[in-house]
Amino acid sequence: MSRIDAGPPNYREMLPPIILQNYGKWQYHELPQPGVLKHVSENGSELYSVRVGSPRLVSIDFIREICDLADTYCDGYLRFTSRNNIEFLVGDPVKVAPLLQALEAKGLPVGGTGNALSNIVHTQGWVHCHTPATDASGIVKSVMDDLFEHFGHMDLPAKLKIAMACCLNMCGAVHCSDIAILGVHRTPPRVNDEIIQKGTEIPTLVGACPTGAIRPNPKTKSVVVNEERCMYCGNCYTMSPGMQILDEKNDGVAILVGGKVSNARTAPSFSRLVIPFMPNNPPRWPEVTEAVHHIVDVWMKYARRGERVGEWIERIGWEKFFGLTGLPFSDKLIDDFIFSKETFRTTAAFKY
Amino acid sequence: MSRIDAGPPNYREMLPPIILQNYGKWQYHELPQPGVLKHVSENGSELYSVRVGSPRLVSIDFIREICDLADTYCDGYLRFTSRNNIEFLVGDPVKVAPLLQALEAKGLPVGGTGNALSNIVHTQGWVHCHTPATDASGIVKSVMDDLFEHFGHMDLPAKLKIAMACCLNMCGAVHCSDIAILGVHRTPPRVNDEIIQKGTEIPTLVGACPTGAIRPNPKTKSVVVNEERCMYCGNCYTMSPGMQILDEKNDGVAILVGGKVSNARTAPSFSRLVIPFMPNNPPRWPEVTEAVHHIVDVWMKYARRGERVGEWIERIGWEKFFGLTGLPFSDKLIDDFIFSKETFRTTAAFKY
Amino acid sequence: MTEKKTPQLDELEKGPWPSFVSEIKRAAVKSEAAKDLLNLLERSYEDKKGHWKHGGIVGVKGYGGGVIGRYTDLPGEFPHVAEFHTMRLNQPSGWFYTTDKLRQICDIWEKHGSGLTNFHGSTGDIILLGTKTEHLQPAFDEYSDAGFDLGGSGSDLRTPSCCVGPGRCEHACYDTLDMCYDITNEFQDELHRPMWPYKFKIKMSGCANDCVASIARADCSVIGTWRDTLTIDQDAIKAYAAEGLDIQGMVCDKCPTRALKYDAAKQELHVIPEDCSRCMHCINVLPKAVQPGQEKGATILLGGKSTIVQSAFLAWVIVPFMKMEAPYTEFKDLMRRIWEWWDENGKTRERVGELIYRVGMGRFLREVGLAPVPQMVFRPRANPYVFWPQDEIVK
Amino acid sequence: MTEKKTPQLDELEKGPWPSFVSEIKRAAVKSEAAKDLLNLLERSYEDKKGHWKHGGIVGVKGYGGGVIGRYTDLPGEFPHVAEFHTMRLNQPSGWFYTTDKLRQICDIWEKHGSGLTNFHGSTGDIILLGTKTEHLQPAFDEYSDAGFDLGGSGSDLRTPSCCVGPGRCEHACYDTLDMCYDITNEFQDELHRPMWPYKFKIKMSGCANDCVASIARADCSVIGTWRDTLTIDQDAIKAYAAEGLDIQGMVCDKCPTRALKYDAAKQELHVIPEDCSRCMHCINVLPKAVQPGQEKGATILLGGKSTIVQSAFLAWVIVPFMKMEAPYTEFKDLMRRIWEWWDENGKTRERVGELIYRVGMGRFLREVGLAPVPQMVFRPRANPYVFWPQDEIVK
């Protein structure tokens, strides 16, 4: 019978013997080839991790399939990474090559290590959420197909972390990614008085709007939206189904670039908006894949070795980024929200 | 008879012949000695400018005295600088040395050029304003006496710009100075209902408070202050004499450091609060002069050549600045106003 | 019912990257719900619009979260996804599994769900995508027997997660896997019964590389570091030099604090200890030669979250260094003080970072009992708008 | 009346820096008002508190500003400063004077005022400190005859000011002295009759050294610059090298864009034109060798102000490059468009920078008719909160 608050399984029971023996004793690692990590411990033990791309949205049969592989090559142990890749933990060096062959046979891509593109962190989209401005899985599949060579090669200037979120809630936490793909709405919510009368706490709804665009309407016992003030964040819709924000004609995708998370060299930083909107063009969103591809190409061409996208742009200046990429600059890219001030150029020193 | 809107005198009538002849044709300059600039033009003309410290608050007899000097050594031409120094414009190189002697005889200090301390930009204080938290002229005199050697020598790591303002209105525009001395209030305004009833527009007064601490009080036809929310900016007092903010027991002086204005090397930047309060201790404010002196000493000791105060601190990190100066860090130095967020350290990389 | 066509989704089976469409089709072989999901998704691709309604509250006994209710707005056409709820299972620390455990998860989901999953969700949970209300309790019971428990959702502690840490990484400065397990168990009540103003996330990274993106994605970010000086093995430096690595260019010139001096003649690398900010860069490039110091622990940062509502916040330093060893008492006490304060002062749907921004960091520090230190800020305030405590004022 | 003692102020006559106290005493010999000022100030030193009341409105015919009314709160004790108003005279461009003109100023002030002045005020005016209401008009009339006019005060254009520029500086990229004179004359109405939401300041610097601190102290900052490439005289570089100047260390390594390459062997300095941000540093250190480019003009920045109310703002770029030649038509038109927009949209006591911050830079640019360019921002927005114009939306 079920117990309450039993907590997750103990990770120790999930660790292969080689890890239990060398726990906390790893000394260094190497990347013998793309997708393969070799960790060496104080004791001289060697652990090979083979990293494999996954669509994240997988069937139980897929899981069973990788379990079969792990049983054959890894004594029944494997892990997933923080970017939803699979890592086969191979204790016996002899088994690495056969595993790689087996993966190839199954069409499972190996890569994502070192200066490569890793998997795209992403979200539910049209598959399971109620607020998406676009699909997540479809764009991810299209972009990964398009940039596929960079997953299996380590020839980029630095690591490339792309993330995708299907609405401004940003469950994919795209806000600090080298390249962020973001679903955006562009029209104010349509108020459904009936639904609001039924189940919505009006003060909370009013308070949810970051720009104060929502006012109570005592007559209708509902609310009205000052459309001029609305910037389509969708927070009101999260609060109430009576504030429908989905708009098939105007929802679409924005691109932000230059964020990072690690503290290495430079401080963590936010991604910045460079393309405010592209239309939803399923099934393969060609505008989006091209834009991402183009940004990656320009970065590869101009960045110095070891420069993440944002580090490269900060070195050359954002004005140069727009010059080199040819992306149009517009007032939509200029901040006009709470912390806008710090983005204004308060110096006469800039490049043309 | 007086004309209206005649505008200022034409500057051309104020320029010495050597400037009229070489206008826009200056080619380079040198600093033959502290306080003396030598500008050389395309035509080979040489103009010597001798820079002299002034208390700014001067009598007409003082002006007449420097006019006498200018008549003798400069054919009747002189100028003032943007930091209230006097510049004697000497067209004839032979007259520089006698001018310097004459100045010395009169006790007028020569200096403020190159990597020296220049005059302190400052304000009215108790001499003429209605909102000061401290005096300006007295502190300026005390600090300049104390740092006097740095005015006449060019032995600092870089230029040193000190400014003083007697209240948060900051008429001395201290907010971008290497070292800023600022008069601060520390108690909320005392509301005088009678005065407010008489002459104050209540909505404007309420709107003037940046923290929303002032509410109208319909009963008294005046206002009440939520003292917990008040941070003593004095803006309400500027709006209405009924909001007395002067408090002899609690007014005093704060120190901010590390700002700059020029675009050379690094972007212009704000000064940052490092000492939130020192008492008013006239006539010589020993706490203030010591604090400023100490900061200058530490800067001289640790900065590299060419580093302004703020450039030095940004290189070593503010945590090191507090370490090297021994100034106590407290929560008062942590921003809690509108743009606080950008000051929080959002990285795990810092020094101890 | 005739098979529906999915021409748009079929396009997404092409190309080298593994296809989620193929996965849905695979599940659809056994599950009517998966089949309807496929068709509903094709409809979304046609309409350019999602077809899910605002969720309702569903769950299992004794829990306030862990299940996301979901209903399609086209139940007539797609009856098998009329109800299509998601269950969140708390993953094991570091996402390590035995194949046994994974197969158990699959078997139960074959019985009670659509056969579709996310390995993993963005917060870190195992996401079991799509089941009916009536299956929630039985599914939970079986997962519980198999040793799994629900993760967080709603205004509670969300499922903590951590990097691989000492399990496979030479950089780990504390035991991320153990700490994640320990605190998840400690805070079961907070995790399972929403009772706060809003969600609260904790993520743990063993070093400043922050491989779980904690600083951007967690209200509380625990990042491994050290208090003393990094160690350099000069023989290993010589080996790197011999391999032709440009130590000056790729390491020293990129050190943010210019704390590294390379003597090319002697092939020696030296650090100025007081200048190093422990950013990890030199260690990353020279893993065989440079290691963290001996006195290890973690920096605690608070306030991270993504963009809704006030803008995204990166977490900021609130404790520069804390020893991080079981039973993590100091950390747990701190969390409890923070939660209590947030609970008392926070508005509905106000993340802790937004609350601190609203009332001021000074007040937060005083009321939670943390000593202000310059490491908490990049730089002090530029404005002079100091609130003076009553007891420092002359009356 | 017996002479009062001023022991505290007397202390401030000691020390090497010229003393303002001595100056007040000097004026006090001829002026009762100056004498009372001295004694009132001594009282402030005793009380640690100012003794001036909130100002009243006083002025001269035809002008809405230029005079600051001032009354002591101790008129009984200090009758000669019962009224002690300040007049602001508009300085000549660059604060250049003939001794004749200065003597005229003094003579009139001896007759009509306290004999005390500030050379100059923070905004740039000649400040005539202390006179009675009845003297205002006669004093103004005489100053007017002498060729002087009032400066600004209140919610009007404040007295513009500028650096010494081409008068004595090799760096000047446009004629600051002329432009300051020209626009001051052009905008006499704006300067003398307060009619805006609040004050508006213009300051002009001939280059990015910004010797009038315009970027921090003016709503509109005009900073000289060039569009093409700086010029380098290699012979002069060699001369600097011969003097022993560390060109690599003091110039190249401090170039913010690393746009300078020094060839130590050849003693040649080269610039990568597209990388230079025209910060002035290399020109400052090597004035004999490096000069601004040929295509000169100015960058216009907007929004600067000090800390009250919303925090201090540094001015930001709104026009990266504008030719800056008489009659400055493009600049004047822009100012008028900005003032009109500010006047229509600004709240009382809202500086133009605060208004733009409140309503958004995008709206400002659209309504004032300026094209958005990346030079206006350090970096684009981090949030995705874009307001979409109606005409870009599919209806």
Ligand code: SRM
């Ligand atoms: C497996 C994983 C941790 C986990 O618990 O799952 C991991 C593992 C390692 N990371 Fe990481 N990182 C992992 C996610 C991250 C993330 C988070 C993310 O991607 O969302 C980051 C922060 C990303 C960012 O900055 O935006 C991250 C930033 C780093 C860095 C710093 C990169 C930089 O220079 O900015 C290093 C150092 C390096 O590689 O030089 C690093 C280094 C490493 C090392 C070399 C550590 C070690 O010695 O074992 C591991 C192999 C890296 C590789 O792929 O080449 N890891 N690493 C994650 C793999 C994700 C994947 O499937 O791709």
Ligand code: SRM
């Ligand atoms: C006379 C004056 C202009 C005027 O119209 O009155 C002036 C004159 C010169 N300035 Fe300046 N500056 C003057 C105020 C300023 C200001 C404004 C201020 O101090 O409030 C600044 C900005 C201050 C700041 O950044 O906080 C200023 C920042 C500079 C700089 C950049 C300094 C830096 O590296 O940050 C230079 C370049 C240099 O000296 O290398 C410069 C250079 C010069 C040169 C060398 C220009 C030239 O070739 O003639 C002049 C002599 C400088 C000297 O004193 O050594 N001038 N200069 C001002 C003298 C004020 C005084 O009495 O001390």
Ligand code: SRM
């Ligand atoms: C499933 C998941 C996305 C995924 O595909 O992986 C998810 C899905 C939802 N998130 Fe999320 N969030 C998920 C991780 C995140 C993350 C990333 C993270 O945790 O690292 C974030 C950004 C980080 C953060 O917390 O700031 C995130 C920020 C949000 C927000 C915005 C919260 C904010 O304060 O900024 C909302 C809106 C809300 O809570 O009302 C939200 C709300 C939602 C809801 C519940 C929709 C809603 O408005 O009620 C989504 C349910 C979708 C569905 O029907 O399945 N989700 N959400 C992730 C949880 C899986 C798991 O438990 O492992």
Ligand code: SRM
């Ligand atoms: C005389 C002068 C100070 C000085 O000793 O030099 C001065 C004196 C006063 N200033 Fe100022 N300001 C003076 C330059 C400045 C500057 C500096 C500048 O212009 O470069 C600033 C900062 C820059 C700016 O404008 O932001 C400045 C920012 C203020 C403020 C705050 C305005 C703001 O928006 O931040 C106030 C308050 C107000 O306007 O209500 C103010 C108000 C005042 C008042 C009128 C007091 C008041 O609250 O009504 C002061 C009158 C004092 C008196 O009785 O003589 N003064 N004031 C300066 C004008 C002299 C001149 O015309 O040359």
Ligand code: SF4
């Ligand atoms: S990002 Fe938005 S649409 Fe996508 S899963 Fe999260 S809440 Fe749903």
Ligand code: SF4
């Ligand atoms: S979408 Fe956002 S901005 Fe618009 S009304 Fe809703 S909460 Fe307000």
Ligand code: SF4
């Ligand atoms: S800074 Fe304040 S007190 Fe000083 S002159 Fe300006 S307004 Fe008056």
Ligand code: SF4
């Ligand atoms: S001093 Fe400032 S904060 Fe206090 S009540 Fe007055 S305006 Fe408000």
Ligand code: SF4
């Ligand atoms: S965060 Fe540090 S300790 Fe953890 S996996 Fe990444 S590199 Fe290793």
Ligand code: SF4
């Ligand atoms: S850890 Fe970072 S800051 Fe420290 S020495 Fe290495 S590169 Fe420099």
Ligand code: SF4
């Ligand atoms: S701003 Fe430039 S042009 Fe003007 S005086 Fe200073 S250095 Fe010369």
Ligand code: SF4
């Ligand atoms: S002007 Fe500044 S940016 Fe340009 S080359 Fe010289 S130092 Fe570098």
